[in-house]
Amino acid sequence: xxxxxxxxxxxxxxxGGDLVDAYGVxxxxxxxxxxxxxxxxxxxxxxxDADAHAxxxxxxxxxxxxxxxxxxxxxxxxxxxxxxxxxxxxxxRVEGRAGGAETYRSPHIRYRDMxxxxxxxxxxxxxxxxxxxxxxxxxxxxxxxxxxLFIGRxxxxxxxPLCCGIxxxxxxxxxxVAGLAMLDAPPPRRDTLxxxxxxxxxxxxxxxxxxxxxxxxxxxxxPSGVHAGLRRVMQGRLHWPEATA
Numbered sequence: 511x512x513x514x515x516x517x518x519x520x521x522x523x524x525x526g527g528d529l530v531d532a533y534g535v536x537x538x539x540x541x542x543x544x545x546x547x548x549x550x551x552x553x554x555x556x557x558x559d560a561d562a563h564a565x566x567x568x569x570x571x572x573x574x575x576x577x578x579x580x581x582x583x584x585x586x587x588x589x590x591x592x593x594x595x596x597x598x599x600x601x602x603r604v605e606g607r608a609g610g611a612e613t614y615r616s617p618h619i620r621y622r623d624m625x626x627x628x629x630x631x632x633x634x635x636x637x638x639x640x641x642x643x644x645x646x647x648x649x650x651x652x653x654x655x656x657x658x659l660f661i662g663r664x665x666x667x668x669x670x671p672l673c674c675g676i677x678x679x680x681x682x683x684x685x686x687v688a689g690l691a692m693l694d695a696p697p698p699r700r701d702t703l704x705x706x707x708x709x710x711x712x713x714x715x716x717x718x719x720x721x722x723x724x725x726x727x728x729x730x731x732x733p734s735g736v737h738a739g740l741r742r743v744m745q746g747r748l749h750w751p752e753a754t755a
Contacts, residue, residue: 514645514683516545516632517674517693519578524581524624528727530751531588531714534622535629536582536662539574539706540632541728542741543568543661548672550649554656560732567729569641572634573707573722574681575748577690578697580628624666629697649673683713686748705748707739721746 515678518540525544527538544569556560642649652659652673660666674692679685686705690696699713707713721744729739 511635511640511679512645512676513633513635513679513682514527514649514676515632515685515692516672518632518661518672518691519618519629519669520628520661520666521669522624522626522663522666523630524622524666525549525677526662531732533561533621536623536625537728538576538704539745540572540630541726542570542572543728543730543737545570545572545632546730547642548659549651551657552651552655552659554651563730563732565585566643567732569636569638570634571637571682571708572632573686573705573711573743574630574632575686575690576628576629577693577701577703578629579582580625583623583624583626585621585624587609587622588617590663612730620667624663631686631689632683632695633649633662633689635685637681637682645676648727649676668733681711681713681746683711687717687751690750691705699750702747704745705745706745709744711744717749718744719747722737 525540527535527537527541532576546563548562549566551570653671659672661668671694674689674694677685677688677692679688683705683755702719705718706724707718723738724743724745726741726743727737727739729737729741731738
């Protein structure tokens with residue numbers, strides 16, 4: 511099976527998790543919805559293309575490995591915004607504000623986490639593979655995206671091209687191991703990497719160890735804009751063979 515490999519390398523990145531009050535937590539691995547949104551942005555789709563987003567997300571079978579752990583950082587944000595304040599969006603249109611006078615009396619306060627100097631490798635395939643857009647179309651879009659790409663938040667731009675190639679592999683862990691040899695400027699080799707892959711991939715025992723099952727809510731219901739559903743994944747250690755060093 512063909513898998514597309516993405517090299518997420520940036521000074522700062524974040525894989526958003528559940529927002530708890532004013533605390534924006536992040537996950538250790540990218541969400542399925544984040545990958546679908548990243549690909550859709552590269553293709554130039556609009557937010558109102560909900561059916562196309564949902565169809566692409568449903569086809570994605572993905573996993574990832576933390577090639578560089580980086581350091582978890584926390585940011586304190588506060589901003590006093592008025593009714594006449596405007597902001598630019600990635601859609602190229604000015605975004606305004608709405609609401610009564612009382613909504614502007616207090617500043618917006620939020621704590622948001624992020625990873626500094628992290629590097630994450632993604633391997634994914636599409637099921638079914640032959641439906642448009644296919645892997646080749648997505649790879650071409652990542653090389654020449656319709657809009658600027660970012661990793662989790664708009665200021666978090668990648669340090670290098672995201673697409674690092676297509677590989678043939680029977681499972682996501684096998685694709686991730688193959689991807690380690692395809693990285694541009696690979697980091698110092700480690701014996702194992704923290705990784706996540708779908709339940710049911712049945713990887714070779716020589717590739718992974720210490721796997722435990724987890725349940726995630728990381729699929730977006732695109733028409734309503736909220737996350738829903740349940741996805742079962744395995745999380746463990748991915749072995750970095752000597753041959754890929």
